[in-house]
Amino acid sequence: MIWLLCVLIGVLTSASVWLMLSRNLVKFLFGLVLISNVANLVIIVGGGFTPLAPPLIGEAGATLANALPQALVLTAIVIGFGLVAFVLVLAVGTYRVFDTVDMDAIRFAEPVDAPRVVDPEQVEPGVRS
């Protein structure tokens, strides 16, 4: 069971990194949602995955589940949910204001001062050699 979850963590991480490398803000956010769930899975797996064991301190020697990772993940899910809700609204607002979700096209905070690449068509023929 543990190894299955480990493979799942690997697959989800690669998928979310691929999504987050996108210039598209919406794809980036989907990647972020996915990778925050990966973090939750890491906590669960790292804390010890114990099916069918109660999270209580009972008889000596009995198998018991570590309840702490569950509590941590519960907290993380709640916080993550709030952040995701906020960020999705932000994405909608961004689309409404800028009419695009391409992050490279949104340069209002850091405007490009001068054209970096000289267009060869605009250089005079004599100069071009």
Next chain:
Amino acid sequence: MSWLLVACLMTPLLSAAASFIAPRGGSQRATVATCGTALLVALAAMLLWQVSQQGVISAQMGGWSAPFGISLVADPLAALLLLVSAAVTLAITLFAADDVDAARSDAGFHGFVQVILTGVVGALLTGDVFNLYVWFEVMLIGSFALMTLGADRVQLDGAVKYIALNLVATVLLLTAIGLLHAMAGTLNFADLHRVMIDRPQDGMSRVVATFFLVAFGIKAALFPVFAWLPAAYHTVPITVAALFAALMTKIGVYSLFRVGSLVFSVEMVEMRALLTAVAVATLVVGLAGAIAEHRLRRLLAWHVMVSVGILLLGVALGTELALAAAFLYFVHGMLAKAALFMVIGMAERHGAGEHIREVGGLQRLSPWLAAAFLFSALSLIGLPPTPGFWAKLAFVKAGLDAGSVLLVVAVLLAGLLSFLPLMRLWNEMFWKAAPEPALASQTLAALASAPGATPPGRPMQAVTLPAGMVMGLAGLTLVSVLIGLAPASLYALAADASASVIDPSTYVQAVLGEAGDSAAMPMDGPSDAAPDAMSDAPRAATPDAIREATSDASDTPETSQ
């Protein structure tokens, strides 16, 4: 006196709530926030006094004794930074009361500042690494709200980048905490220190330490994960910029240091070369950005990275004197950065534009503003008699004592090169003649940049600034001047803090000390609840028992397969 810890945490939380429900339209919301912050300053001063008298103070929430429940801990470092953060925020709330427009104020601006302050206090006082994550989230959600409140296009653009990159840091931090818990079986800082110091070092601990380094590195805007800072800090209202520049990145460095010194003390030594390289790179990038920049706010935003780099240099060297110097620099950096952003905000009231060409003649229009700017700028450069000079002096002495030429050269060069951007600001803003309105608007049109805080082409003119703004800036500058003239008492506090983090045994003792020890009691007076509750549990008498129990449990699936 451990009720003080809870009081410090509850004060900004309650004043945030009170500020949200206070009536709109008037100045009530700002007044509530200012009163709350003033109360926090008083409580923080009491806490610092207590800590300097009796050493580390801790409180166990809900009476659950140390490694099981959540601890709040105030060591000399946390108490010192708490007082400075609260004092700087008080100046900023005074400034904000008159600076923030009615729409933002009605949307809850002052409440969100208090939310950020709650996160800062929590992050400083917590004794539990998961709890640290939660307080970071509190800080984050407050800062998201402030970033996007009343957003225009520029601000929204900056906010998207800030929020996206900070959320990546959050995910990394959460993963790091999950792995740390898997490795050590505990989340309490003091307990982690005990466990990790005995644990043989292996690849796992280095991986987890690196996760923490990257996560806090993004929060602190270290090289090479700093890109969000110059994209975002200049877009927000000037009050928010002052607050972020003073608190947010500094808390990132503090957390990096707290986790590094208590949990990864071995790995920290191993990573010293890496940390030094990162610090120097951060310095260089920040300086290069500031020197190349022609917009007032962005220039200061780049310079925030210089402070972070110098702080990290001290942390990387790690000797007692270097840490004392770093803590001194911490205090001075918070005061000076907030003050400089306030000066820019006031210059904009006088008609200054976004670009360096749309400003000038301020020395004649407002000599006191010029004096305040000059003092804080010289402090960042490090000339006597400013607090920055004493911090740099301590850095140089620490570097010479430890034989680290790199630290001495880096700190001195950073001061020298800071001269260029900051004195250019001084020349352009204060000494240069005021620009012609026509020229100013022409420049703005030529740049085709988004509109700044003031309409283009407005002439520079003397205006009477609101009292709150003046009080905020004057207060900060006055504190800076006092520290500059009499640095000995602050240095004593910084040295005290440094001694306490070099040897964390008192910290561990105060948190994990035997039940019945007055330092470990949740409240003043007799409290039998905690020991009794624990002795009812059949096993779990010690943290090790729990750890064994849980590690047995986590081994079970592997063996059963």
